[in-house]
Amino acid sequence: MAQIWKRLRGIWRKRCPRCLDGPIYEHGSKMNARCPVCDLMFERELGYFLGAMYVSYALAAMFLGTFMLVVYSLFPELDLGYTVLIAGALFLPFVPAVTRYARVIWIYFDQWAWPERKQ
């Protein structure tokens, strides 16, 4: 159980899935190619982060669904088109974070499913 919390904390802090210490992102949206602590290669192959798109889609759907529920509960008489538009506008500031966390979650999933051995 403690291992799960360590993993979740690693995802939250955007740390390497193997050592849980090295930062995945150098700064902003610039990723490190390898973990500065344990040398794990983050992008294993060309097109590796295509899988992160599925994670990004799920995260975006959760955000947009939540925002739509909030807008609908505040303004139940509002047209559905405007509700979607407002939810989309509310989601825009979260797009960079969703993109970054989608990659982090994808790297964690990939390392869980197909762990890379230390060379």
Ligand SMILES: [Zn+2]
């Ligand atoms: Zn590492």
